[in-house]
Amino acid sequence: MLKKLKYNDEFIKSIAEQYPTPFYLYDEETLRENARLFNKAFEWNKGYKEYFAVKANPNPEILKILTNEGLGCDCSSLAELLICERLGIVGENIMFTSNDTPTAEYIKAKQLNAIINLDDITDLQTLENCAGLPDIICFRWNPGPLYNVSSVIGNPVEAKYGLTTKQLFDAFTLAKSKGIKQFGLHTMIASNLLDENFFVTTAKTIFDLVIKIKQQTNVNISFVNLGGGFGVAYKPEQSPLNLIKIGKEINAEYEKLNNAGTLPPIKIFTESGRLVAAESGILITKVIHRKDTYKKYIGVDASMANLMRPGMYGAYHHITVVKNSIPKNLSTEIVDVVGSLCENCDKFAVDRELPALEINDLIAIHDAGAHGYAMGFQYNGKLRCAELLLEKSGKIRIIRRAETFNDYIATLNINNW
């Protein structure tokens, strides 16, 4: 399958003439379409909400677009909560899921009336001590040996997140005894999975658990959060997830239990970041160097500091060469596309077949809108680049400027330079 850019080469070149490379370019239309897809897939469920994982892309302009489509925000840190507060996103439009949580974060989450999702049974007491208990509480379940998924999150038994099944029952009993009025159950087992059955099986497992919790603790769960982890077809040969089909099959499992009278009506939540935003963003970077040693290298002006996933996880990001009317007979070559960081893993692609590239050619790195800019860093004095938004109107807007040297040194406390 061919993986094509949404824009033609002329268009990208004209943007690169106005804004220095590298830069991220996000597409409002794609963001809105993806948000609507989640809402459509689960429209059968009264109260359904997709809480966009803010960590995937915390740019306020992106959050404004998504919340305008009815999405909530999944926050996991104080900074993410503060961004939401500034945007007027509060109350049950925020789900706060963190672990090893500093008390300042609980205090802010409680102050914003966010739905708080606890990662450990001891967190209930910590929350009560630092912020007081809210009316709603959710617990994150770690299924342990029940699941054996190899992913970025890791095998559940090895993963630091969530409560064991036994602890979960004790936690709901304890929370009820403390006067909590509404309860939720959360799990997030996998990351970037393209197996549709996995999401249906997970939903069914969670529904069964809701029934068991009622039987053993007499606690009524009013919502379940199935987490994120919905995969993106980063590689051309991969098939995208059919979210509508997943929603339909989850609906069928839900109806079976609901009609049998075992599962009461519950709200379903998801907290995807990647499937909502990845496809909407590309990283545009320019070829600045060619090197021919034991391998052929194409050096670009972005680095792993701008997009860490390939270097950190060996993740594949498709690359399109932005070159007007690439001649049909233009030869290709096998190259590593590299950044300038002093780390040998600073490679956007390894042994990739690309049309022959020359200095000043532009390349577009696909599916970079989630866990892209957000994972950026400054190691080696590399600065974060700008983020641009292509609005539905066709207007390009700069939604975050590139960092400067002054930003880099802004936190230093030093005299007599």
Ligand SMILES: Cc1ncc(COP(=O)(O)O)c(C=O)c1O
């Ligand atoms: C708790 C939690 N929820 C949601 C997400 C979003 O995952 P994804 O963007 O893969 O859907 C993450 C990712 O790290 C997470 O840790």
